[in-house]
Amino acid sequence: MSGPTPAQRARASIRSGAHTGHTSGLADEHVQGNVVILPASWANDFLRFCQRNPKPCPVLAVSEPGDPMLPALGHDIDIRTDVPRYRVWQHGELVDEPTDIGALWQADWVTFVLGCSFSFEQALLQAGVPLRHVAQQRNVAMYRTSVPTNAAGPFAGPLVVSMRPMRAEHAIRAVQITSRFPQVHGAPVHLGNPSLIGIGDLQQPDYGDPVDVLDDELPVFWACGVTPQAALAQAKPPICITHAPGAMLIADPLNSHIAAL
Amino acid sequence: MSGPTPAQRARASIRSGAHTGHTSGLADEHVQGNVVILPASWANDFLRFCQRNPKPCPVLAVSEPGDPMLPALGHDIDIRTDVPRYRVWQHGELVDEPTDIGALWQADWVTFVLGCSFSFEQALLQAGVPLRHVAQQRNVAMYRTSVPTNAAGPFAGPLVVSMRPMRAEHAIRAVQITSRFPQVHGAPVHLGNPSLIGIGDLQQPDYGDPVDVLDDELPVFWACGVTPQAALAQAKPPICITHAPGAMLIADPLNSHIAAL
Numbered sequence: 224m225s226g227p228t229p230a231q232r233a234r235a236s237i238r239s240g241a242h243t244g245h246t247s248g249l250a251d252e253h254v255q256g257n258v259v260i261l262p263a264s265w266a267n268d269f270l271r272f273c274q275r276n277p278k279p280c281p282v283l284a285v286s287e288p289g290d291p292m293l294p295a296l297g298h299d300i301d302i303r304t305d306v307p308r309y310r311v312w313q314h315g316e317l318v319d320e321p322t323d324i325g326a327l328w329q330a331d332w333v334t335f336v337l338g339c340s341f342s343f344e345q346a347l348l349q350a351g352v353p354l355r356h357v358a359q360q361r362n363v364a365m366y367r368t369s370v371p372t373n374a375a376g377p378f379a380g381p382l383v384v385s386m387r388p389m390r391a392e393h394a395i396r397a398v399q400i401t402s403r404f405p406q407v408h409g410a411p412v413h414l415g416n417p418s419l420i421g422i423g424d425l426q427q428p429d430y431g432d433p434v435d436v437l438d439d440e441l442p443v444f445w446a447c448g449v450t451p452q453a454a455l456a457q458a459k460p461p462i463c464i465t466h467a468p469g470a471m472l473i474a475d476p477l478n479s480h481i482a483a484l
Numbered sequence: 485m486s487g488p489t490p491a492q493r494a495r496a497s498i499r500s501g502a503h504t505g506h507t508s509g510l511a512d513e514h515v516q517g518n519v520v521i522l523p524a525s526w527a528n529d530f531l532r533f534c535q536r537n538p539k540p541c542p543v544l545a546v547s548e549p550g551d552p553m554l555p556a557l558g559h560d561i562d563i564r565t566d567v568p569r570y571r572v573w574q575h576g577e578l579v580d581e582p583t584d585i586g587a588l589w590q591a592d593w594v595t596f597v598l599g600c601s602f603s604f605e606q607a608l609l610q611a612g613v614p615l616r617h618v619a620q621q622r623n624v625a626m627y628r629t630s631v632p633t634n635a636a637g638p639f640a641g642p643l644v645v646s647m648r649p650m651r652a653e654h655a656i657r658a659v660q661i662t663s664r665f666p667q668v669h670g671a672p673v674h675l676g677n678p679s680l681i682g683i684g685d686l687q688q689p690d691y692g693d694p695v696d697v698l699d700d701e702l703p704v705f706w707a708c709g710v711t712p713q714a715a716l717a718q719a720k721p722p723i724c725i726t727h728a729p730g731a732m733l734i735a736d737p738l739n740s741h742i743a744a745l
Contacts, residue, residue, distance in 0.1 A: 391674045398659040399671065410660065413652045415676055415702045441676045484745065 229253060230297065233473045238304045243322045245469040246307060251345055254407075254478055255471035256283050256296070256336035257448040258306055259455070260324075260464035263288045266333035268376030272454060273335070275373035279382060279450030281338040281406045283474070289330045296474035302334045308467035315459035320467055327464070338407035339448050339471055340385060342478040346400050352393045355434050362431035362469065363387065365447050369421025370412075372450060377458035384412060384444040386425065388436040394443050401445065403482045413444040420444065430468075490514060491558065494734045499565045504583045506730040507568060512606055515668075515739055516732035517544050517557070517597035518709040519567055520716070521585075521725035524549045527594035529637030533715060534598070536634035540643060540711030542667045544735070547595040554595060557735035563595045569728035576720035581728055588725070599668035600709050600732055601646060603739040607661050613654045616695050623692035623730065624648065626708050630682025631673075633711060638719035645673060645705040647686065649697040655704050662706065664743045674705040681705065691729075 227235070229250035236242040246255055261269055266288070273280035284295040286302070293300040303325045311319040311327065321327075340363070344354055356363045363385045370382040389397060394414055402410040413420050425442060426433045430449055436442050455463055466472065488496070490511035497503040507516055522530055527549070534541035545556040547563070554561040564586045572580040572588065582588075601624070605615055617624045624646045631643040650658060655675055663671040674681050686703060687694045691710055697703050716724055727733065 391676050391680065395659050395672055395675065398656050399663050402660050411656055414656065415652050416700070419652065419700055439677070439680055 228475065230473050230475050231299070234297070234300065234305050237307045237473070238301070240322060243307045243470075246471045246473055247341065247469060250473050251341070252477050252479070254283065254296075254474045254476045254481060255339050255341045256474055257339050257451070258302065258464070258466040258472050259335040259337065259451060260302065260332050261335070261460060262329065262462060263331040263333055265460045268378055269335065271375035272372070272378035273337070273451070275375055276450065277405075278409055278412060278446035279372065279448065281408060282335060283338050283406060284336045286334040288333050291328060291334070293334060293336065296336060296472070296476065300472070300474070302472070303328050306466045306472050307470040310465045310467050312455065312463040312465065314461060315456050324464055336472055336474070337448055337451065340408055340445060341471070342407040342481065343401045343404045345478050346404065346482070347397055350396060350400050352389065352397055352400070354387055356387070356432065359434065361434060364425070364428035364432060364434050365430035365449055366417075366422045367429045367453065372454065378454040380450070380453040380457045382412070383430070383447045383449040383453055384420070385431070385447040386428075386442045386444050388434060388440040389443050390440055394441050397443060403484045405483055406481050408446050408448070411443050412446050414441050417442055489736065491734050491736050492560065495558070495561065495566050498568050498734070499562070501583060504568045507732045507734055508602065508730060511734050512602070513738050513740070515544070515557075515735045515737045515742060516600050516602045517735055518600050518712070519563065519725070519727040519733050520596040520598065520712055521563065521593050522596070522721060523590065523723060524592040524594050526719075526721045529639055530596065532636035533633070533639035534596070534712070536636055537711065538666075539670055539673060539707035540633065540709065542599040542669060543596060544599050544667060545597045549594050550591040552589060552595070554597065557597060557733070557737065561733070561735070563733070564589050567727045567733050568731040571726045571728050573716065573724040573726065575722060576717050585725055597733055597735070598709055598712065601669055601706060602732070603668040603742065604662045604665045606739050607665065607743070608658055611657060611661050613650065613658055613661070615648055617648070617693065620695065622695060625686070625689035625693060625695050626691035626710055627683045628690045628714065633715065639715040641711070641715040641718045643673070644691070644708045644710040644714055645681070646692070646708040647689075647703045647705050649695060649701040650704050651701055655702050658704060664745045666744055667742050669707045669709070672704050673707050675702050678703055
């Protein structure tokens with residue numbers, strides 16, 4: 224008999240209400256996911272939006288309508304209790320940040336879990352590629368770009384990217400490493416001159432914290448899981464639940480198991 | 485009975501003296517190689533130099549001492565006749581450019597064949613990555629850098645790189661594609677700011693032809709097969725034979741067969 228995995232232990236702590244904050248560094252060999260919950264009448268358009276924008280919206284799992292369980296990511300996962308903190312959106316407005324959504328749950332809700340860059344960041348660090356925002360314990364810097372997503376029904380909006388400054392040799396290594404992880408945003412979408420994707424000032428991110436880019440470094444940009452949140456803000460469904468920023472779902476699969484190569 | 489391959493037909497034309505020029509575009513699905521021929525007393529140091537600098541000096545084959553045949557690359561290859569044009573170097577000075585070295589051949593000579601970027605350029609073009617120097621029918625631009633090679637015996641000198649200007653999306657794709665070809669220089673060694681590797685002016689290459697870098701492009705740098713020629717110029721062996729620039733040995737293996745993935 225083996226004991227619970229780090230993912231199971233972390234979820235138990237979250238489910239009990241003991242852990243209500245960020246999940247960065249928690250059970251860090253396990254896949255973490257962005258969470259989006261929508262009524263079934265909105266879910267099909269959202270799934271098509273994800274299919275058409277796989278780099279920002281890589282779908283790890285979709286629940287059965289009304290079923291709060293996600294057996295593909297862990298037999299015991301109950302999405303009503305297993306995220307540390309949720310955000311409740313009504314018509315695109317943030318209305319609450321509860322730690323449990325059991326009282327809100329509706330019989331037609333569908334849960335989407337999308338891949339997250341935490342998985343490839345662990346692989347980068349293990350390969351000796353330094354990540355300044357991790358070393359400085361900040362959130363990664365994120366930017367709305369001039370690159371449009373491919374629309375589906377009411378879902379549209381700009382591609383949002385995360386940026387990590389790197390020396391060229393590490394940028395090249397990072398392309399190699401993140402190409403192995405198509406389920407968690409995959410290879411970068413851009414590197415070098417930020418104005419080519421409509422970013423005016425790297426020191427003014429739209430989300431997260433600014434981070435220095437040194438003279439011998441390039442900014443390297445990856446498609447970001449905030450992209451679907453920007454599309455949700457534009458589509459304004461009557462109700463939508465997401466995770467709170469940084470407070471992800473911790474799933475059973477290991478990061479090392481989702482590598483393509 | 486199948487007829488001769490494009491590589492065999494090209495070598496027959498070269499052997500007969502009918503083709504004495506560049507091999508770019510000739511039998512272009514087949515691997516082409518840089519050629520270095522040295523007396524056995526110099527060959528061991530040169531092989532160690534290649535082993536210590538695998539990105540600029542990827543060894544495809546080494547002959548038996550005194551044997552002009554290279555069965556690993558084609559059962560009929562005779563290195564005395566099968567390169568379109570040779571360069572003969574004495575004590576580091578270029579003394580002749582014959583099309584046949586049968587009269588010069590010595591019983592202790594060892595042939596090295598090193599991978600060449602023609603193989604990965606074909607893969608890049610097939611993947612839709614444009615190459616300006618190919619479109620403009622120029623030689624690729626090459627530069628001596630401030631990056632030292634790892635010395636072995638008398639062999640030392642700067643890393644020489646080739647440069648191809650690309651938009652960021654193509655630079656990212658090119659890292660993915662050339663990573664598959666470790667035997668022909670592999671992934672880039674640098675991208676972006678050329679001064680970080682000691683290149684002052686991209687418009688003044690040390691070898692080959694200059695090529696424009698547009699405002700929305702990055703220069704992308706690969707380790708180059710001219711690196712061993714720079715090391716030979718520094719080591720000044722009493723006698724050394726190389727191929728003339730662009731006039732490579734055409735081997736039997738297919739580019740697609742040397743991909744690592």
